[in-house]
Amino acid sequence: MAIISLTRIKAGLYSIRWKILVAYLLIIGVAFSVVGVSLIQLVGEYLFTQRVRDDQRVADALAEQVRAPFAALDVAAVYAAARETCAGGASRVLVLDRYGVVQVDTLSLLNGTRLESVEAAEVLGGGASSYGFYDAASEDAGWLNTALNALPYSDLMTGAFAAPIDAASGERIGAVIYLSQVQDIYESLNDIRIRILAWLVVVAALVILMSVFLLRTITRPVGELREGIAKMAAGDFSARVVVRGRNEFAELATAFNSMSERLALLDKTRNQFVSNASHELKTPLSTMKILIETILYQDPLDPGMTKEFLNDVNKEIDRLSRIVSDLLTLVNIDSGGMRLNSADIDLNELLLEQVKRLAPLARENGIELDCTGRESVEVTGDSVKLQQVLYNVIDNAIKYTPRGGEVHASISRAGRRAVIRVSDTGIGIPAEDLPHIFDRFYRVDKARSRATGGTGLGLSIVKQIVLLHGGTISAASEEGKGTTFTIELPLAAKKD
Amino acid sequence: MTIKRALAALLIAALCLSAAGCARDPYAPETEAEIVLPEPADEPSNMILGETVDAAPASVTLSYVSADGTSFSTVTRSLAVSPDENLCEEAVDALLRSPVSPDRLNAIPAQTQLLDVEFACGIATVNLSLDALGTSSDQECLMMLASIGNTLLSIAGVEGVSVLVDGRSQAIASLPPGVQTEPCASITSTYAQMSAEREYFIESETGTIERTAALYFPSAADGWLVPELRAVTFDGSDYASGLIRALGEGPLTTPSATASIPEGADLLVDNPTIAVTPAGERVLTLQFSSTLRNYLALAGLDDGLLIGSVALTICSFVPEIDAIAMEIDGERVGQCAIGDVQIEFADGLIRRDDFAPFVGSAVALYLPHADGTFERVERAVSMVRVRSPLSVLCALMDAMLAQDDGAPVLPAGVYHDDILGISVAGGIAQVNLSANFYRQAQALDATAERGVVYAIVNTLCELEGIDGVRFYIEGISAQTLSGSIYLKSVLLPNPGLVSPEPTTVPEITATP
Structure with a gap:
């Protein structure tokens, strides 16, 4: 059973349905991934850039505001300014002196400690500003854990924005560290990721559903066709498939x-x-x-x-x-074994020759036989086979024309084709039999045909030979009045 | 097959790129990088011993009488005083000694000596010699009082000025002037107002006047008497009874003080009386009931604090009283005690000067608790030492040692002498601690270390002229005290340390 299942699985994997489904899913997955990654990166860059700009601006403004009071050691004013900046409650301000010692802390927890912070070091070392993002919940957050553990929702992503405090003389006397939560940005990006994933799942499910229906429109006709072919292979030629649509x-x-x-x-x-x-x-x-x-x-x-x-x-x-x-x-x-010994042939001569051959038969049956040809008509073909064609047609005309009747054969041109007409004033062919006269063994009048020695194959042979030469043969008849056979053959190429 | 493989390879590459893009977070949290903070320059040993405070200049506006005698002409001067010196005293002295001109007259009679100036809790009490009585009229006396009052009120921190002559309050228009709390702009209008008040109050049987008095209350635990300004309404000339009633309300704005007498109790057996002794002193006699004695026992106060509270309050306010005499339950008070100090009253007369040495002023102390919180309390210290950083630190240490809320924050085995010295210059107090202090502090955890350091910093920065504190250990700049607080930099006070709830004044009520 396992082997059978594996076989079935392998067979299933080769099916068009599975391949198309996988292709659809891969395309959608890749497309979503590319779009999602690009979108998240673009949005993330925008959000973070905006936040960095806004919060850095806050830090810079506060640094400017506390510059004078900090230089004058007016802690109350610096503290008041810092508290005002953090009025929203989700942020914190640290004011450091030139050695990185926290002198003002809006939460009054880190005063007197030296802040081992990359941003502080950068700004106190002469940088214009600096910022960094931290996961306060991480064990590696270090000082930030202490710095943030009093903030609301302190186990969230936090941004630290540092701005320098310079005295009026230009000497760097300290730095402002503005801590704000940026978890909302991460959550926004996470939300986008989740939405993209959700849409991916939804779209994938829709694709699967659509694929099932769509592939059904492909595989069902293929399946029906396969069944039809199988039936035909088994010998049932009555098999037909349902035609749906116009595709x-x-x-x-x-x-x-x-x-x-x-x-x-x-x-x-x-x-x-x-x-x-x-x-x-x-x-x-x-x-x-x-x-x-x-x-x-x-x-x-x-x-x-x-x-x-x-x-x-x-x-x-x-x-x-x-x-x-x-x-x-x-x-x-039928088997394609017949080879034509093609050469340019003058049809007029050929027709004349056959007329001469059949003249005695015509005389014997009291039938007037003649042929006309206004111009020279050359075709490319097998002389022997074409003789057989002309002989059979004229012979039939003679056989089915009563005594005193006439058989006329003519050759002419019509465009790029040679037209041979053999018309008689014979008994004619009933309309219901006319479409079948070129069928094998088909006889309108069996008795008459047998009496004249016919095999019922003559016209079939004529038609096949004409078709081999790239021509057409048709018959027009009126019962009791006569029949006209028209044979058209393509003219020889070099002749126009 | 080749195309198939190529397409498969493209697909895998696209998926890998997408996966990499998803995995990459450009705003991932920072990883630790090398952090190099600026380091302070090495400094030589700075062995500070004792107390050195740079004289801090203060701006004073000397107030003289204008040529027409109705308004004041001012001159602003800068006076530099050390913590041991009394800025108010220097200001009055400057007023007395400064040269005059035709448009700037001195309202204080010539030859007047400045006996002393008390400055406690924002109240300046100026005691002039008898020569100050050389003013020829109430108006001139008012000019003198206003000139001194205006001058001292121009000093930051001075909220009230009381002027005595030879220890006695002087009446203006037969009314007590009380404590001046606002600058006087016009002598004429002020005198007119006082005259109207006299008519209304003295000559009418139902009139009242309101005056600001300095009420002296005992400090809760330190054995000092601290003054507090209070607006008191008097409905008769019995000012003493009115002051007694006000004292009974207890301190309202001085957290370090406590009530000296019970509120609402009927303490006086009879109305106070004024008599003149054979020596010519005017003595006000107060007869208290036994309730007062019971209250003393209940409150656990030294009797000297109660007596001093009453004596200072009455003698500073009631005009032309040289002393008071107290009887409690019919027994004349002849002595009392404040702590270990015995005070004897000659002839049973209680004078203001008997308790002047016990006048204290409040200092703000920041007391750390074991849980890391701080409490701002006021304690009374000698008014002479109220501006001394060393005295304030000693008071802080005493208060920290007296805390009984669990484990004390102060390292064990340290005391006043572990503060080797303090030097104040340029707004920075340099505190030199002993090696013993440093050694004992190693047992402190981060919370306790912060508590000790910022108790000192915040307390010292409450003093005028100190904005920050720098610590040394035996004159050497140490990295930290016990591992957390960086001591190589000036530390600024921490305004957010203290809970905003005010400290309530303990109430003591006596059973009548």
């Missing part, structure tokens, strides 16, 4: 559905093709078997009838051979 996943779903439909159709067509092929192959074989069994088991059989039967068997074998040949041609085309 890329909707396009993917649409494409998948289209592919599924196509595959289903192909499968159906394949099955039909196999069925048709089996039927087409089985039919002559069955005929052959009957004829041969008749020959074998009917006693005695007239030699002339035997010869007729053998002739029929021969015809069926020929037909079978044609079917197999056509099938192989289609298979070759």
Whole structure:
């Protein structure tokens, strides 16, 4: 179970959902951290700068105020000024003499002691002013613990601001140390930190929630697609996915559905093709078997009838051979194995050649066959394959035109394409059959087709060859009036 | 993969920067750095012995009579007096001896001698020789009194002036002048006012007058008599009874004093009477009931303090009284005692001069307590020694030794002679303590050390002319006394030491 869980965990870690979620959280975390740190630093600098300026100003003002009385040793005046400065109650003033001895203390606790203070030493040593921040609760606060233990909330961050007291002669005679609590600044910064953290947590939670929903919109279609693909892989071509929205996943779903439909159709067509092929192959074989069994088991059989039967068997074998040949041609085309021996071809000559080949058949069927070509049309293609195309189309036209009808073949240009038209005055193709005439083994009139020796694959082969040449083929027909096949091929490149 | 690693590295770097930024606190508390404070220069030995106080100049405005005799012409002079000298005495002496001019006349008759000047608790009592009676009228007498009063009231610290001639108060317009507390601007208007008062008070049976008198009260524990100014209302010419009643109210503004007689009790058996002795002395006789004797026993006061309180008060105020005679429960008082001193009254007459040596003045002492608090108390000392830093320090030590609130702050085994000497110059008192004092002080903790040092500093800085104190041990500048207080610098007084609640005066009531 542990191994399974680990496997699942590892698998989970590779999932897009987890990766995107982690990415979101990391981005937000880094962004918040950067913003938070910058904000705290900026705000902290501002607050501390303001406080330092304000409190240093207080110390400087007091030092100026007590300068004269301190020089005159008027302690009462100095004490009164110091007390007035500390009227708020959250501060304390120490007035030191030139040796750092506390001479005035608003709390009257440190008088007579020597203040071992960095700020005092700096100012008494000649500095203009000095300040420092202390944690009065710390064991390292030293003198400050004693100095502050009488202040309200004395276990808080405290600022010590020192200002010099100079006599009128300029001689440094002492210093003022102004102690004030700066805990409010630390608390403000701490408050900002907490708020940023809180917002980070809130935003992270929202991101997680949003990610869950958002990723669901990504992973659900992916999951459905995966299920559809799995079904298709198992052979179920009816699998479809629900198309939601208009995004890329909707396009993917649409494409998948289209592919599924196509595959289903192909499968159906394949099955039909196999069925048709089996039927087409089985039919002559069955005929052959009957004829041969008749020959074998009917006693005695007239030699002339035997010869007729053998002739029929021969015809069926020929037909079978044609079917197999056509099938192989289609298979070759489908598998991409067919290679075109491309060269520039004069279509006019090619058409004329096929017309000449089929002229005897046309005469025999009492059909007028002609071809027209106004201009020279050259295409790049396989001469043999294109002959087969033209032959099959004209042959079909002749087969499906009654005696006295006409078959016309023409070649022309339309822009950068060569257009070959073969039109007849034949029986036409019903509208419902017209879309399927290029399907394999599709026959409008099975009986007629069989009688004429057709395999049902001719037009399929024609279409594939035309498509291989980059062209198109279409048919227009009116039942009872005739059909026109239009083949368009791209002109040879060098010719315009 | 490379891009992936690069992005991962960037992310880690960003996180590290953020973490570093969060961790860094630019306003973290300071860590200890080397601290070097300026050091005082080495100084040679300063073996101070005894008491040396630079004469401090004081400004006095001598008040002369103007040429028209109705107002005063003043001259400001600076007098330098040592603690042993009496500034008031020097001022009056200067007034007596100074040359005059046509627009500046001396109101004091020529040949007048200055017998003595008492100055205690802000009250100056000037005693002139009989030659001062050479004034020709009450108005001239008033001029003399006002001239002296105005002169002394110009001195800082003088709140009242009383002038006696040969120990007797002089009446003006048949009324006691009382203690002058305000400068007199115009003789004419002052005399007119007194004349009107006379008409109102003497000639009317229901009139009253108010005068400021100096009431003398015994000090609580020191055996001195300290004066206190009091406005007293008299509804008859029996000034003595009025003063007795005022004494019975006890001291109101002198914390170091205590009541001498019980309040409200009917002490006088009869109205005081004035008789003239065969020697021509005017004697006021006071007959007290036994209540007074009972009160003495209850209060634990020396009888001399009670008698002195009454004698000084009455003799300083009631005009033309040379002495008083007291009877208590019918028995004439012929002697008394203050501490170990016996006082005999010749002929049973109690004179002001009998108690003049016991007039004291209050000094402020700062007494430290074991819990680190301080108490400002007043104690009486001899008025002659009230400006002596050494005397004041001795009084402080006595008071500290007398404290009974637990462990005394004063180091054990130290006494007056451990104060080797005091020198006052330029506003700084240099106190030289003995090695014994220093040795005994090593046992003091920080609170006690602070208590001892600032008791001395605050007490000495109460004296005029002393703004700060510097300590020496056997003439050498010591770093600290016992580890906390830095002694190499002048120490200024600590105004915040004392609780703002005033010290109440103990009340003693007698059972009638």
